[in-house]
Amino acid sequence: MVRINGSEMDIAGKTIEEYLLQTNYNRSRVAVEVNGDIVPKSQYAAAVLRDGDIVEIVGFVGGG
Secondary structure, eight states: EETTTTTEEOOOOOOHHHHHTTTOGGGGGEHHHHHHHOOOGGGGGTOBBBBTTTTEEOOOOOOO
């Protein structure tokens, strides 16, 4: 199980890229942290989520 934004999910073995695509996140408007480390966007396709990982996904909102 992988904890994403506080919720347990059975997505171990998927990449960050795969998860973002399946959940319709706008890849260009999010930051992803895995186990306390920010993952560069260039690494999303290679970064495989493992059992026990803690992931935080933060979306950027424009406005003013």
